[in-house]
Amino acid sequence: MQKIDHHWQRFTLKQKLSRFTVYLFFIVALVLSVRTVEIIPEFFFDAPEQMVDLFSRMWPIDFAFYPISVHDAMIETLNIATLGTLFTLIFSIPLALMNASNIVASPWAHWIARFFLVSSRSVNSLVWALLFVAIFGPGVLAGVLAIAFRSVGFVGKLLSEALEEIDMGSVEALRATGAPWGAVMLKGYWPQVKPAFFSIVLFRWDINVRESAVLGLVGAGGIGVVLNDSMNLFQWQQVAMSLLAIFAVVVAAEVVVVNIRKRLI
Amino acid sequence: MAGLNKQTASTQHNPFPRNWWVSGLWLVAAIYLVYSVNAMGLDWDRFTAGLGHADNLLSRMFPPNFSRWELLLEGLIESLEIAVISSVVGIFLSLFIGLLAARNFMPNWISTPVRGFIALCRSFHPVIIAILFVKSVGFGALAGILTLVIATIGFIAKLFAEAIEEISFKQVEAIRATGASFVSVILFAVMPQVFSRFIGFATYQFDSNLRNSTMVGIVGAGGLGGTLFSAFQRFDYDFVAAILITIIALILFWEFLSTLVRRIF
Amino acid sequence: MSAAQRFLEVKGLKKEYVAGNPILKGVDFSIDSPGIVAIIGPSGTGKSTLLRCINRLIEPTAGQIIFDNSDVCLASGKVLRHLRRQVAMVFQEYNLVERLSVIENVLSGRLGYMTSWQAWRRNYLQSDINNAYELLAAVGLEEHANKRADSLSGGQRQRVGIARAVMQDPRIILADEPTSSLDPKTAVEIMELLEKFASEKNIPALVNMHDVKLAQRFAKRIIGMSNGHIVYDGAPEGITDEHLKKIYGGESWLD
Numbered sequence: 001m002q003k004i005d006h007h008w009q010r011f012t013l014k015q016k017l018s019r020f021t022v023y024l025f026f027i028v029a030l031v032l033s034v035r036t037v038e039i040i041p042e043f044f045f046d047a048p049e050q051m052v053d054l055f056s057r058m059w060p061i062d063f064a065f066y067p068i069s070v071h072d073a074m075i076e077t078l079n080i081a082t083l084g085t086l087f088t089l090i091f092s093i094p095l096a097l098m099n100a101s102n103i104v105a106s107p108w109a110h111w112i113a114r115f116f117l118v119s120s121r122s123v124n125s126l127v128w129a130l131l132f133v134a135i136f137g138p139g140v141l142a143g144v145l146a147i148a149f150r151s152v153g154f155v156g157k158l159l160s161e162a163l164e165e166i167d168m169g170s171v172e173a174l175r176a177t178g179a180p181w182g183a184v185m186l187k188g189y190w191p192q193v194k195p196a197f198f199s200i201v202l203f204r205w206d207i208n209v210r211e212s213a214v215l216g217l218v219g220a221g222g223i224g225v226v227l228n229d230s231m232n233l234f235q236w237q238q239v240a241m242s243l244l245a246i247f248a249v250v251v252a253a254e255v256v257v258v259n260i261r262k263r264l265i
Numbered sequence: 266m267a268g269l270n271k272q273t274a275s276t277q278h279n280p281f282p283r284n285w286w287v288s289g290l291w292l293v294a295a296i297y298l299v300y301s302v303n304a305m306g307l308d309w310d311r312f313t314a315g316l317g318h319a320d321n322l323l324s325r326m327f328p329p330n331f332s333r334w335e336l337l338l339e340g341l342i343e344s345l346e347i348a349v350i351s352s353v354v355g356i357f358l359s360l361f362i363g364l365l366a367a368r369n370f371m372p373n374w375i376s377t378p379v380r381g382f383i384a385l386c387r388s389f390h391p392v393i394i395a396i397l398f399v400k401s402v403g404f405g406a407l408a409g410i411l412t413l414v415i416a417t418i419g420f421i422a423k424l425f426a427e428a429i430e431e432i433s434f435k436q437v438e439a440i441r442a443t444g445a446s447f448v449s450v451i452l453f454a455v456m457p458q459v460f461s462r463f464i465g466f467a468t469y470q471f472d473s474n475l476r477n478s479t480m481v482g483i484v485g486a487g488g489l490g491g492t493l494f495s496a497f498q499r500f501d502y503d504f505v506a507a508i509l510i511t512i513i514a515l516i517l518f519w520e521f522l523s524t525l526v527r528r529i530f
Numbered sequence: 531m532s533a534a535q536r537f538l539e540v541k542g543l544k545k546e547y548v549a550g551n552p553i554l555k556g557v558d559f560s561i562d563s564p565g566i567v568a569i570i571g572p573s574g575t576g577k578s579t580l581l582r583c584i585n586r587l588i589e590p591t592a593g594q595i596i597f598d599n600s601d602v603c604l605a606s607g608k609v610l611r612h613l614r615r616q617v618a619m620v621f622q623e624y625n626l627v628e629r630l631s632v633i634e635n636v637l638s639g640r641l642g643y644m645t646s647w648q649a650w651r652r653n654y655l656q657s658d659i660n661n662a663y664e665l666l667a668a669v670g671l672e673e674h675a676n677k678r679a680d681s682l683s684g685g686q687r688q689r690v691g692i693a694r695a696v697m698q699d700p701r702i703i704l705a706d707e708p709t710s711s712l713d714p715k716t717a718v719e720i721m722e723l724l725e726k727f728a729s730e731k732n733i734p735a736l737v738n739m740h741d742v743k744l745a746q747r748f749a750k751r752i753i754g755m756s757n758g759h760i761v762y763d764g765a766p767e768g769i770t771d772e773h774l775k776k777i778y779g780g781e782s783w784l785d
Binding site: 015018019029030032033034036037038039040043044047050051053054076079080083086118119121122123124126127130131134135136137140141144194198210211214217218227243246247250263 | 298305311342343347353406407483493
């Protein structure tokens with residue numbers, strides 16, 4: 001009896017081709033990048049040695065530096081992060097409402113909201129800081145606004161997604177009673193997005209603590225200014241102190257956020 | 266309490282009891298706002314004065330000046346190179362590191378230190394890591410690549426590990442029972458369960474590396490950020506605008522591409 | 531009966547998950563002839579643990595499991611994998627890789643015979659592919675070959691699970707409650723399939739089950755377990771209400 005060989009393939013030809021195209025695209029991009037990027041091989045192989053040298057110059061950590069400059073700068077950093085997160089709500093809540101298709105039906109509103117949200121996210125917080133330093137001069141104000149503007153896209157996008165995911169049944173029921181717009185918002189939408197809202201804001205605050213620590217590098221206040229000054233003076237032991245403080249605060253912020261979220265949700 | 270009851274009574278019956286914890290949080294936020302605005306010396310005059318500058322700045326930014334497009338293109342290509350190389354290397358390393366950190370596959374004495382390493386990669390902002398690399402391997406793309414590899418590991422390896430920990434172990438058990446080797450178990454029982462999420466994480470991380478590659482240049486780690494920073498320092502605000510527009514366009518283009526990639530896989 | 535014909539021998543098998551609290555308290559039996567052997571007993575008596583010790587998905591605490599003239603308990607690495615590929619397993623919840631196609635789930639039975647590189651490349655032998663399709667036809671799922679496994683019903687999934695097990699070309703099949711998640715009619719069909727493959731391949735199938743009637747209908751031999759011990763081992767006809775009381779405890783459930 002003639003045996004018929006079964007033909008088996010994991011993907012169809014079309015799937016294979018499209019996957020292959022993606023792989024090819026990435027490999028070509030990688031090869032081109034590796035070939036043209038300007039890297040001096042000596043520097044690359046020298047890196048571990050240089051790192052060790054750098055860390056050895058950081059030791060011992062200059063703890064005496066903490067009360068002199070680090071403490072106040074760290075408080076300032078936390079304030080920048082927190083105020084920035086609060087200010088961002090002024091812009092991101094209206095944009096989120098505009099972007100949620102179950103609240104505002106107009107496609108024009110969506111595109112406008114989208115434009116602001118995407119622009120906010122595309123520009124890095126350091127770049128925002130550069131812009132605001134150019135406008136308001138170096139200082140805390142530039143930092144707060146940089147954090148606020150960078151966070152708008154993040155909070156707005158996630159919040160509008162949360163709004164779109166809610167169960168419309170209770171909202172419709174409220175509308176049917178003839179409740180005014182504000183009441184529908186407060187009693188229909190808000191209770192449903194409340195947990196998501198707080199967890200988004202807390203999550204962003206956690207990120208903002210990290211970000212505000214570096215804003216000072218371009219003059220926008222906080223611990224970054226101290227870090228930058230000690231680096232320019234090659235005071236590596238002071239740099240180590242600042243880094244340690246940042247590390248401690250970032251870890252503490254994360255622990256705080258995790259615990260609050262546990263209680264809220 | 267009586268006051269609050271009066272407020273809620275004006276609309277419908279509130280199906281959720283008022284959460285005092287959350288109300289307290291709002292109060293704390295309000296007090297904090299007043300305190301911090303005072304503590305940091307943010308005042309209205311400075312803000313309004315700044316708005317005058319903003320007007321000035323905007324008029325100098327527009328129209329954007331693309332006449333130095335060669336410089337712009339050079340920075341853009343370097344940013345892309347940094348993003349591509351660091352994403353590929355970082356994601357590749359994260360696959361293994363993520364697996365090593367997954368507590369359902371690895372004994373504690375492996376997963377705990379690996380988790381610690383991932384947490385360390387996450388705890389510092391890329392800019393701080395970039396500074397350290399710039400100091401140890403010199404200015405240029407290499408520092409940027411190393412920075413973003415660390416950032417990628419901090420983010421992706423953690424998500425990979427979590428995705429692997431969430432899989433159904435029954436399928437793993439079944440493949441293990443066929444006598445498959447460890448690698449085959451990973452390929453046949455783990456990968457099918459996590460692959461589509463991996464693609465999602467990877468495209469997200471590339472997006473994030475793309476944004477960050479335009480930022481690390483500010484501290485000298487190569488890419489468009491360096492061009493941007495020097496344009497700021499020379500007050501070439503029309504060129505700044507051109508660079509910002511390019512960055513936003515680049516990121517929008519990638520968002521378009523990534524939805525395509527996700528559809529294929 | 532000579533040792534050469536012996537399929538499996540379990541001697542003094544003990545397992546404790548928590549030290550001092552054994553779930554298997556010294557189990558001894560041997561399987562010398564092909565066909566279905568049913569292991570019955572209440573939940574939590576260690577039936578699953580017993581099967582999983584045989585292919586070392588669970589590490590036994592003490593005892594010997596002699597399979598293919600060597601002690602499974604001492605095997606590791608490659609030797610263990612070679613033992614495992616001769617011991618096929620069918621699971622209560624089917625344990626198919628849900629995002630792979632049905633045919634690939636069947637083919638995954640060959641993984642023990644393939645190098646990791648071949649597995650990565652999906653380089654199955656043509657004979658394996660043919661075999662997989664034949665097995666799918668034998669369990670009546672030919673037309674579902676390219677569907678994703680999670681689109682099948684429970685009974686269909688268990689058929690795929692059995693096909694995957696047979697694909698391993700095993701010398702013994704272990705089935706852990708293969709019918710407990712299925713309706714009575716499908717359960718009978720699944721048992722028929724197991725019986726069919728066991729007799730075709732001339733191998734034993736060790737089947738854990740709750741349902742005494744089903745066990746009596748299909749098994750050539752019944753092992754009754756209670757509280758980590760074997761309390762009955764013999765022909766299905768020999769099992770009496772007295773035995774059942776001893777195995778399951780109480781008597782109100784007997785009519």
